[in-house]
Structures are given as structure tokens and as C-alpha cells.
Amino acid sequence: MGKIEFLDQQGSFRVYQPEDYSGLYFPLAGDGGLKSCITPTLGGDSKRDQNHFLMEPVSIENLHNNKNTRNFWCRIKNRGYWSACGSSAEAEFLRFTGEQEKSVLEAGFMWQKLTRTSAVHGLKAEITSFVTVDGAMEVMMTELTNITEEPLEMTPIAVMPVYGRSADNIRDHRHVTSLLHRICTTDYGVEVTPAMSFDERGHQKNHTTYFVYGSTGEGEAPAAFYPTVGEFIGEGGSYLIPEAVRTEKPGAVAGSKAEGKEAVGALKFAEILLKPHETVCYLTLGGMTDERSQIEPLTASLRQRSQVKEAYDEVKRYWTKKVNITFKTGNPDADNYLKWITFQPILRRIYGCSFLPYHDYGKGGRGWRDLWQDCLALLLMDPSAVRQMIIDNYGGVRVDGTNATIIGNAQGEFIADRNHITRVWMDHAFWPFVTTKFYIDQTGDLEILFEKVPYFKDLQSKRGTDHDTGWDETYGKCQRTEGGVVYFGSVLEHLLLQNLCAFYDVGAHNEMRLHGADWNDALDMAWENGESVAFTSAYAGNLKEIAHCIRLLEQETSCKRFEIAEEMGMLFAGGRELYENVEKKRGILDAYLEKCAHNLSGQTMIVKAEQICSNLEEKADWLMEHIRMQEWIAEDEARGWFNGYYDDHKNPVEGCKDGKVRMMLTSQVFAIMSGTATPDQIRKICQSADKYLYDEKAGGYRLNTDFGEEKMDLGRMFGFAYGEKENGAVFSHMAVMYANALYRRGFAREGNKALQALLNAAMNFDNSRMYPGLPEYYDLSGRGMYAYLTGAASWYLLTMVTEVFGVKGVMGDLVIAPAFMPEQFDAQGNAEVKLIFAGKKFDIRFSNPEKCECKKEWIKSVLCDEKQLEPEAGAAYAVRIKKEWIKQLDAEKEHVIKILFGR
Numbered sequence: 001m002g003k004i005e006f007l008d009q010q011g012s013f014r015v016y017q018p019e020d021y022s023g024l025y026f027p028l029a030g031d032g033g034l035k036s037c038i039t040p041t042l043g044g045d046s047k048r049d050q051n052h053f054l055m056e057p058v059s060i061e062n063l064h065n066n067k068n069t070r071n072f073w074c075r076i077k078n079r080g081y082w083s084a085c086g087s088s089a090e091a092e093f094l095r096f097t098g099e100q101e102k103s104v105l106e107a108g109f110m111w112q113k114l115t116r117t118s119a120v121h122g123l124k125a126e127i128t129s130f131v132t133v134d135g136a137m138e139v140m141m142t143e144l145t146n147i148t149e150e151p152l153e154m155t156p157i158a159v160m161p162v163y164g165r166s167a168d169n170i171r172d173h174r175h176v177t178s179l180l181h182r183i184c185t186t187d188y189g190v191e192v193t194p195a196m197s198f199d200e201r202g203h204q205k206n207h208t209t210y211f212v213y214g215s216t217g218e219g220e221a222p223a224a225f226y227p228t229v230g231e232f233i234g235e236g237g238s239y240l241i242p243e244a245v246r247t248e249k250p251g252a253v254a255g256s257k258a259e260g261k262e263a264v265g266a267l268k269f270a271e272i273l274l275k276p277h278e279t280v281c282y283l284t285l286g287g288m289t290d291e292r293s294q295i296e297p298l299t300a301s302l303r304q305r306s307q308v309k310e311a312y313d314e315v316k317r318y319w320t321k322k323v324n325i326t327f328k329t330g331n332p333d334a335d336n337y338l339k340w341i342t343f344q345p346i347l348r349r350i351y352g353c354s355f356l357p358y359h360d361y362g363k364g365g366r367g368w369r370d371l372w373q374d375c376l377a378l379l380l381m382d383p384s385a386v387r388q389m390i391i392d393n394y395g396g397v398r399v400d401g402t403n404a405t406i407i408g409n410a411q412g413e414f415i416a417d418r419n420h421i422t423r424v425w426m427d428h429a430f431w432p433f434v435t436t437k438f439y440i441d442q443t444g445d446l447e448i449l450f451e452k453v454p455y456f457k458d459l460q461s462k463r464g465t466d467h468d469t470g471w472d473e474t475y476g477k478c479q480r481t482e483g484g485v486v487y488f489g490s491v492l493e494h495l496l497l498q499n500l501c502a503f504y505d506v507g508a509h510n511e512m513r514l515h516g517a518d519w520n521d522a523l524d525m526a527w528e529n530g531e532s533v534a535f536t537s538a539y540a541g542n543l544k545e546i547a548h549c550i551r552l553l554e555q556e557t558s559c560k561r562f563e564i565a566e567e568m569g570m571l572f573a574g575g576r577e578l579y580e581n582v583e584k585k586r587g588i589l590d591a592y593l594e595k596c597a598h599n600l601s602g603q604t605m606i607v608k609a610e611q612i613c614s615n616l617e618e619k620a621d622w623l624m625e626h627i628r629m630q631e632w633i634a635e636d637e638a639r640g641w642f643n644g645y646y647d648d649h650k651n652p653v654e655g656c657k658d659g660k661v662r663m664m665l666t667s668q669v670f671a672i673m674s675g676t677a678t679p680d681q682i683r684k685i686c687q688s689a690d691k692y693l694y695d696e697k698a699g700g701y702r703l704n705t706d707f708g709e710e711k712m713d714l715g716r717m718f719g720f721a722y723g724e725k726e727n728g729a730v731f732s733h734m735a736v737m738y739a740n741a742l743y744r745r746g747f748a749r750e751g752n753k754a755l756q757a758l759l760n761a762a763m764n765f766d767n768s769r770m771y772p773g774l775p776e777y778y779d780l781s782g783r784g785m786y787a788y789l790t791g792a793a794s795w796y797l798l799t800m801v802t803e804v805f806g807v808k809g810v811m812g813d814l815v816i817a818p819a820f821m822p823e824q825f826d827a828q829g830n831a832e833v834k835l836i837f838a839g840k841k842f843d844i845r846f847s848n849p850e851k852c853e854c855k856k857e858w859i860k861s862v863l864c865d866e867k868q869l870e871p872e873a874g875a876a877y878a879v880r881i882k883k884e885w886i887k888q889l890d891a892e893k894e895h896v897i898k899i900l901f902g903r
């Protein structure tokens with residue numbers, strides 16, 4: 001009991017008595033439209049965006065005191081009244097008297113089924129909840145069965161409370177905004193159309209109607225309605241024991257109206273006589289629309305049980321198909337967890353980082369770095385749209401190398417900062433190239449680098465240090481030239497600019513300035529003097545890889561020269577003397593920023609590919625050497641790590657003094673990933689991480705050791721209790737990137753340890769207390785926190801596919817270079833992954849009966865669709881299949897690649 005039991009290989013699972021665990025919630029959403037969350041007692045909420053909540057917005061702390069949940073009540077003659085979802089005073093009471101009702105929850109992608117049985121009331125209920133694929137409605141199908149041997153006379157009442165306004169009003173004018181409500185009842189339901197909306201956009205005419213409709217499984221309308229909270233719960237009443245349930249209140253008929261009240265879609269159905277073992281079905285629909293006339297046709301399409309069943313099956317089919325990567329390792333439960341991890345990036349695309357109970361911040365949308373990293377998973381699952389997405393996103397880069405941080409709803413829509421100098425996150429310019437490079441590897445499409453894109457323009461200038469007072473709304477949001485035309489630069493120019501500006505933007509120790517923060521949002525209090533060595537490493541890695549990309553570009557397209565904005569020329573200055581001189585570097589950056597503070601000249605210059613490459617490589621080499629020399633902390637012969645930060649007092653943050661160890665994982669991850677750390681240093685880092693950061697029960701590698709100090713000169717993270725979130729939790733995103741970096745550098749065993757620890761902690765339900773998936777972090781005790789919406793999932797998936805299974809693109813060719821540990825094969829020595837590559841379906845099967853190391857030397861044969869493939873001479877990977885060859889494969893068929901290992 002209390003464990004997750006999987007029902008199939010598509011992630012569907014079961015958990016008994018789910019209400020016994022705190023903080024459980026489940027996402028239900030359409031592909032667009034409604035985004036809901038639902039708890040084991042049908043709490044949670046449902047919304048379209050920040051300004052349109054159908055149900056009252058909930059945060060995690062509301063889950064155990066949120067009483068105005070969805071509900072389904074039965075008033076049964078001689079047997080009292082029963083909440084079929086266990087959201088009642090009685091159910092709460094029974095949980096503590098040892099007479100708890102039996103409940104089981106089953107769930108899969110975007111659907112949940114709750115089954116509860118009450119011997120006292122003589123009923124079993126199955127409540128299936130989902131949101132239609134188009135996101136138009138949340139559906140609740142309640143099926144009640146008489147489990148006694150006698151007929152039951154009962155009155156059913158379905159409930160969906162209607163909040164009907166912006167999340168802003170949860171405290172800001174909660175009552176006043178209820179005065180705007182115009183409520184009416186129709187034949188099948190309750191509609192709420194606020195007269196106006198009061199929110200961040202000001203007072204506006206409202207066009208949205210919120211509705212709760214219902215019918216019996218045969219399509220019969222409710223008999224009466226309780227459309228206001230007052231009528232439903234009664235004076236002094238409660239949602240846990242509402243008056244309309246306790247007493248036989250007549251309720252309102254269709255066509256009635258109410259104004260200025262809190263609303264609820266409480267639908268009373270006709271009294272029925274349920275025979276022994278007979279089942280009856282009721283349907284409840286909730287939604288919102290800006291076209292009121294659409295409510296009737298919309299709801300009529302789901303008025304019968306058969307229609308709802310069909311919509312439910314469609315939901316299952318649709319989302320199962322979307323999650324189109326399947327792993328088979330030796331552990332079927334782990335494979336099912338991996339299914340959920342694969343689903344998580346899809347959830348973050350839908351919910352952003354704002355709309356689930358732990359994620360009660362932001363107003364929807366995603367941040368810049370999340371946007372780019374989520375593309376990594378998309379590139380594996382649904383690459384078709386990614387090319388344009390990448391191009392459009394580059395339109396958010398400013399000519400000073402920073403970028404827009406407020407991202408609009410439409411792709412490529414960025415919102416100008418009109419008021420203040422907003423924060424510059426110094427890591428932001430790092431991520432676009434990471435994604436672009438992966439895109440190029442997977443597709444071989446180097447041409448993307450030539451695509452012309454505008455630059456973003458707003459009031460901010462000079463990397464967040466100044467305002468361009470010459471700018472206003474009439475200028476527009478695209479960078480212009482002196483001639484007044486919008487300037488377009490290549491994708492290559494954009495990414496060069498991002499990485500080069502970062503190169504010069506250094507602090508006192510010649511490491512890149514931290515500005516508002518880096519990846520760790522909570523390192524946000526060292527604006528003046530903070531430096532992030534962690535991301536200096538990261539950018540050094542980028543500079544090297546960009547050079548590599550340009551060399552490929554030169555080879556493939558024989559393009560030897562590139563056009564760039566003339567102003568940029570100065571950023572290619574070189575030489576050790578310059579690199580070592582902080583003042584000179586800043587001088588170059590300042591001169592550049594001054595030149596393009598308002599307009600660009602519009603003049604361009606031609607630079608040779610070779611010149612760019614050697615310049616970038618020289619810069620990268622210097623950076624890495626500088627970090628190795630200056631930042632390495634050698635504890636002893638066996639252990640050591642990199643200092644990753646300087647605080648606002650210009651002091652190094654990490655170290656080992658008087659037996660007190662200060663070590664941060666992020667600093668190590670980027671030193672390893674970028675190639676800054678030498679193999680010997682990596683070994684020492686691993687030893688240190690194992691000693692100071694590893695905690696198996698809590699998911700593996702913590703983000704940092706306990707500094708035992710509130711560092712007001714570095715960031716709010718030190719205000720968090722140790723072991724929580726960015727202060728020393730096992731933060732999945734960074735722990736996975738640690739694994740990824742280790743794999744990339746050939747430390748597969750160490751990488752596997754990090755991946756496995758994260759997964760094991762999640763799978764230990766008694767401890768993690770979360771549905772399948774990876775949490776944003778594990779708290780000190782190992783409880784999974786902030787379920788579903790984390791960039792860790794994209795990176796986990798990426799690492800599993802491209803490193804563990806080793807299936808990845810190299811200039812569009814498919815290469816396979818697995819790095820399995822023996823335990824990652826099943827008993828017969830098999831492992832398998834099914835995925836899409838270059839639009840073709842592949843089933844890649846590894847067979848290793850002797851469980852030998854997955855070295856190239858041990859490959860006995862490689863077959864694709866039973867045809868023998870010859871391994872490429874001299875290459876490090878087992879298999880390379882040319883893109884031309886993949887092109888001619890049948891797109892409908894699944895192509896089986898078999899790789900046999902043996903001694």
C-alpha cells in the first residue's frame with residue numbers, strides 16, 4: 001500500500017488512499033486552452049491564463065485547506081449524504097476514526113480517475129477527470145454504483161465552484177470583484193459573466209463567460225441549480241457540509257438570474273432510485289469562452305456518456321502519442337518514470353513556470369533560459385517547429401548582447417521594458433548557442449546560421465546599466481540604423497555578439513560579472529562586484545564550440561567570409577596583454593556599448609572565418625587557463641574543486657578554511673562541461689562532490705554545502721533554510737547537468753550515479769511523496785518539491801538519449817555511442833529505445849548478453865532493418881548512419897537497429 005503501481009508501459013499508475021499524502025496534485029490540460037490541476041479529493045484549480053481563472057487559484061498551502069473543491073454529493077434516503085470524492089466533513093472525520101473510506105487513484109497523461117467506496121452510504125463512485133484536447137472544457141464524469149442489496153433513493157448534486165476572474169483579485173478586491181458577477185442559469189448549467197474585469201490591465205469591459213454545465217449520462221438536464229455560494233452552503237455553512245446537500249432546498253430553475261455574488265456551479269439532478277448493483281452516470285463540464293453563444297454547442301457535444309467516453313479516449317490517445325520516446329532498461333518501473341520525465345517538458349510548454357500549486361509565482365510564460373532549454377527536449381520529440389522557434393527567439397537579443405526577459409504569448413514576441421532598469425541575468429546569453437548547436441548536430445542544418453533576424457530594442461541599454469532616452473514606443477521594438485531602417489543580422493552574428501560581449505564584461509578578478517544573477521536566480525545580491533566563474537567557464541566552452549561550428553560551416557558551404565555589423569569589429573581584438581587587463585577589456589566593451597547605445601550605423605564589414613575562429617579559440621583557451629590557474633581549490637592530493645563565484649565584497653565564495661568547506665555544484669558542472677577542468681581535476685571534483693555534496697536519500701548531489709551564513713553580499717538563497725531550493729537542496733536541474741557534463745567528458749560511471757540517485761529518490765514514494773516524474777528539487781528529507789515544471793526533465797531526457805543510449809546527431813547523421821552500465825541492461829542483456837530521428841521512427845535495440853563494457857571493440861554486429869552496417873573506421877562511436885541514407889527510409893515504418901555486443 002502507498003506505492004505507485006504501474007498499469008501499463010505508458011506511465012499509467014495507481015496509488016491507494018492518495019489523500020493520505022500531503023501536497024499531491026496532478027496536471028490536466030488541453031493543448032492550448034484550459035490548464036487545471038487536481039488533487040486526490042478533487043481540489044485544485046483551472047485557468048486559461050493569469051487573468052482568467054475558472055476556479056479560485058490555489059497555492060500548495062491551499063491544498064489541505066481548500067474546501068471549495070469540485071465535488072459530487074449524494075443525498076441518500078436513510079443513509080445520509082456522501083461526498084463521492086471524499087471532500088466532506090464526514091470523510092475528514094472518518095480518516096481519523098479508523099473507518100476511512102477506501103480510495104484508489106489511477107492516472108495517466110492528462111487524465112485522473114478516482115474510485116471511492118463507502119460501505120456506510122452503500123455507494124461506489126468512479127470520477128474521471130480530464131480536459132479536452134482542445135482545452136475548451138474540463139470534464140468530470142461521475143459513475144455511481146449501488147453496492148448494497150437494496151434500492152437506494154437519492155438526489156445527486158454536482159459542484160464546480162466558479163471564481164471567474166483574475167488571480168490578482170485573490171486578495172486585491174476579492175469582494176468588490178464579486179460585485180461584478182452577473183450570474184444566470186440555463187437549461188443545463190450556470191453561467192457567470194463579470195460586467196468588468198479589474199486586474200493589472202486596469203478596469204476593462206469583460207468578454208469572458210465562465211460556465212459549469214451538466215447532464216445525466218443520457219443527456220438529461222439538471223432539475224435545479226444553486227448558483228451562488230450563499231444559496232449553496234447556507235448561512236454559516238461550509239463547502240464540506242453544504243446546506244443544499246443537508247436539506248432539501250428547492251434551488252433555482254433554468255432562466256433565473258443573480259448579481260454581485262460569489263458563484264458556484266452547483267447542479268441538482270432529479271431524485272433517482274438506484275437498484276442493487278446498478279450504475280448511473282453524471283457529467284459535469286466547466287470552462288470559459290469569449291463567445292457566449294458557443295457554450296450551448298460546445299457543451300451539447302459532451303452531453304451523453306458515449307460522447308464523453310470518446311473525448312476521454314481521444315485525450316489518452318493524443319497525449320500518449322505525443323510522448324514519443326520509450327525506454328526499455330532492466331527496470332520497467334524506471335521506464336515508466338522515464339515516460340513521465342519525457343512528458344514533463346510538454347507540461348512546461350503548457351503551464352510555463354506559473355500555473356501549478358507550487359508554482360504560484362509569475363504570470364504565465366517562461367523565462368528566457370527556460371525557453372531555450374525546453375527546446376532541447378522538443379528537438380528530440382517534435383523537431384519540426386524548432387527551426388523557426390530558434391530563429392524567432394534570437395529576435396529577443398539586444399545589440400548589447402543582453403536580451404528581452406518578458407516574453408509575450410506569441411512566438412518571437414518580446415515585451416519592452418518601459419519603466420526601470422531591469423535585471424540582467426548573466427547566463428542568459430549562454431543558452432541560445434547550446435540549443436542552436438544541438439539543433440545543428442541533430443539536423444545538419446548549418447544554414448540556420450545565415451538566417452537574418454532583427455535585434456530587440458527597448459529603453460534598456462548598455463547591458464542594463466543605462467537608459468536609451470532617445471527610445472520610445474514610436475521607435476518600435478526592433479533595433480534600427482541611423483538611416484531609420486530595421487537592422488537584420490545573421491543568427492551567427494547574434495550568437496557571436498552574445499558570447500563576445502560576455503567575454504569583455506568582467507569584474508575585478510577578470511571573471512565575468514554576475515550582474516542580477518546567473519542560472520541560480522537566487523544569487524541576486526552582488527550586482528556591483530559579484531562575478532560568476534561558473535559561467536565564465538560556460539562561455540569559454542561556447543566560444544570554443546562556436547569556432548568549431550564555423551569551421552564546419554566553412555567546410556560544408558565553402559563560405560569563408562561573414563558579414564557583421566561594423567561596430568562589432570572591435571570585439572575581435574586579441575592578445576594576452578588585452579585579456580589579462582581588466583580595464584582594457586572593459587574599455588573595449590564600453591566603447592562598443594557607447595557606439596550602439598541608440599542606433600547602429602548600418603555599415604557592415606566582412607570578416608574571414610579563419611580569423612574569427614582563431615580569435616574565439618584564443619579567447620577560450622585564455623579563459624580556461626585563467627580559471628585553472630586562479631580558481632582551483634586544492635584540498636589535498638585526492639580532492640579539489642573550482643571556486644565559482646566572487647561576492648559583492650570581491651571575496652571568493654568557495655574554499656576550505658579551518659575545516660569549513662564551501663563548495664557549489666554549479667561551479668563544477670560548467671568547468672567540466674566546457675572542458676575547463678582537466679581529467680585529473682574532474683576526478684578530484686567527483687571525490688569532493690561525493691564527500692561534501694552527496695546525499696543518497698535526498699536524490700544525490702546537493703547544490704552546495706551549508707555556509708551557515710546569511711550572505712547579504714551574494715544572494716537571497718542564503719536566506720532560505722539549508723537544504724531547500726537554491727540553498728543546498730538536491731536541485732534536479734543542476735544535478736542532471738552534472739551528470740550530463742560527466743558523460744560528455746567520458747565519466748559515465750560517475751554520471752550514471754548522479755542520474756540514478758535522482759531517479760531512485762523520486763521512485764521511493766514513501767519518501768518522495770510525489771507522483772511519477774522528477775521534482776524541481778528534493779528537500780532535506782528527500783520529499784519531491786515543485787512537481788512537473790522543471791528544466792531538469794529536458795536535460796534528463798537529453799542525457800538518457802544522447803549520452804546513456806548515446807543516440808545523437810552529428811551534422812545530421814545518426815550516430816550511436818552508448819555508455820551503459822551493466823545494470824542498465826535487463827537479465828538477458830537487452831536495452832532498447834524507440835524514438836524519432838530526422839522524421840523517421842527508430843527502434844534501437846542493444847543486446848549485450850555478456851554484459852561487457854559498451855566499448856566499440858566489443859561490437860559484434862550492427863543491423864538496420866536486418867541489413868549489416870559497417871562501423872565507421874577510426875570513429876569513437878559504434879554506428880554512423882548517413883543522413884542521405886536516413887532520408888530514403890520509409891516514414892511510416894519503424895526501422896529496427898540491432899547492436900550486438902560480445903567478447
Ligand code: G1P
Pocket residue numbers: 353367369370519520521522726733776789790791792
Ligand atoms: C528554476 C528556474 C530556472 C532557474 C533555476 C535555478 O529551475 O526555472 O530558470 O535557473 O530555477 O534558480 P527549474 O527547476 O525550473 O529548471
